[in-house]
Amino acid sequence: CEGPSGGGATYILPGVVEANESSIPILAVTTDIAVSSRGRYTLTELDQNALFRPLSKYNTVIDRAEDIPRTLRTAFQQMTTGKPGAAHLGLPFDVQKGPVDESDIWADPEMGSYPSRRYGPDPKDVQKAAELILAAKKPLFVCGGGVVIAGAEAVLQKLAVALGAPVATTISGQGSIGEGHELSVGVVGSNGGVVETREIVNAADLVIFIGCRAGSVTTERWRYPAPGSAKIVHIDADPMVPGAIYRTDATLIGDARVALEALQDAMASELKTHKPTTAWGTAVADAKRKKFEAFRALAVRDDTPILPERVVATLNEILPDDSIIVCDPGTPCPYFSGYYEFLKPGRHFISNRAHGALGYSMAASVGAHYGRPSAKTVAIMGDGSFCFTAGEMETIARIGAPVTMIVISNSVYGWIKAGQKTGFGGRYFSVDFSQTQHAKVAEAFGIKAFRVEDPAQLKSVLAKAIEHDGPTLVDIVCQPLQDARAPVSEWVA
Secondary structure (H helix, E strand, C coil): CEECCCHHHHCCHHHHHHHHHCCCCEEEEEEECCHHHCCCCCCCCCCHHHHHHHHCCEEEECCCHHHHHHHHHHHHHHHHCCCCCEEEEEEEHHHHCCCCCHHHCCCCHHHHCCCCCCCCCCHHHHHHHHHHHHHCCCEEEEECHHHHHHCCHHHHHHHHHHHCCCEEECCCCCCCCCCCCCCEEEECCCECCCHHHHHHHHHCCEEEEECCCCCCCCCCCCCCCCCCCCEEEEEECCCCCCCCCCCCCEEEECCHHHHHHHHHHHCHHHHCCCCCCCCCCCHHHHHHHHHHHHHHHHHCCCCCCECHHHHHHHHHHHCCCCCEEEECCCCHHHHHHHHCCCCCCCCCEEECCCCCCCCCHHHHHHHHHHHCCCCCEEEEEEHHHHHHHCCHHHHHHHHCCCCEEEEEECCECHHHHHHHHHHCCCCCCCCECCCCCHHHHHHHCCCEEEEECCHHHHHHHHHHHHHCCCCEEEEEEECCHHHCCCCECCCCC
16 A cells, blocks of 8 residues: 555554554555655655554665665565564655666565465474363364464364364454354354353363464453463464463464464374264354344344344345455444354455454455455445545446445444443443435445335345446445344443
8 A cells, every 4th residue: 555645644554553463464655755855844744664663563764765675575574474464665755766776676476475484383382282182172263363364274174173173263263164164153252252152162171272362352351261261272473472361271383274284293193093072062053053043033023224133134145155245343243243154264254353443344345356356245334434435436436346335324333332321321422423325425426326224125125236247335224233232242432
């Protein structure tokens, strides 16, 4: 991404910090005033080095043109190795026009994808973890985004089946296993998890965190699993993550796929005779059945405003299995992470979960479409999120990206209002706003748009929007979040 100097650079900060904390390599390039103009009150002068320092894995302002090739190679190496992350390069105006030795203009193709230069854990740590896993009666995998980033889905499923171990995920970890698999628990935690999935976590005698920070959302503020209630094996590419929250019984530092393959090799002989545990019984199937029974009871209702559960159920019915859903972190996130069933492993659900800035899904859906043009891409957002990035519709219309945007319209910053309701006795402040005709806004940009207020029309309208050969928007008037029964265990706002 690119941002002009000064105030322009500040506009890209949310995307840079989100990518960095989500382990996604992104190169942010900002222009800057000339080196010779520093300290002279030049228009747009700003210390961009200091601005990006806490938000990126690698950060520098290049003061000499001859340093550009080497610095670019360093940036790509930093972005793609170890724990992937963001890099920022500042390019002062005079440096952009400086000469560069052509012999120094080369790149390492290995750094063109990520993760690059994968590394594995210490064999002694692998052996210790293997012994703990084989001794457990109720092992449980809790997978974060690191599993999908590493492409570790196949080896994870093979190990889970061999052990009879259920697989739960964070929101970013969805796709670690197909959610139709009998061992898939679904999302756990305070956003998208439910009581039944929490009980699976509580019942485990060994929790294996993989590519997951075990942060406040996944563990419901570090309560599930309760510290000391289960043994912990933690696998992560970042050596600072394991042990930060839970005392670990075995720590494996390395790429998730390499680490799981090492575990599989270490247990290979034992797994030939080791039978999958039966201690879980029907617990996973029972938890999913109870969860979806409660969901379906709401999804079939004809309430107006329309219940978000009905939107999820309808999309689950009509979208192809290989579709991509890009979800804003506000109102839509708990519903789609909790109840939409992503039956195929791999990246099919995208949400900005590191910091959760509103306005993500509309722009991100364009990137998702170009990344996998053969799949249908759907962006889900609240009306608050819509207002943050409505201007992106000009780009979507101009390039003709066939994405479908769905606005969950409830005229409120729902997550904040729900938090004010439960945490501050319903003393609401600056959370309500007037209703917007989002379909008309989209039509003004040249996008085919629909508005739905009657639940009986929901399925047919969504089907038309999805089948249309071009960008579409569906404005759905929905139940406000503070009045809903979303899969959220605690509203923190």
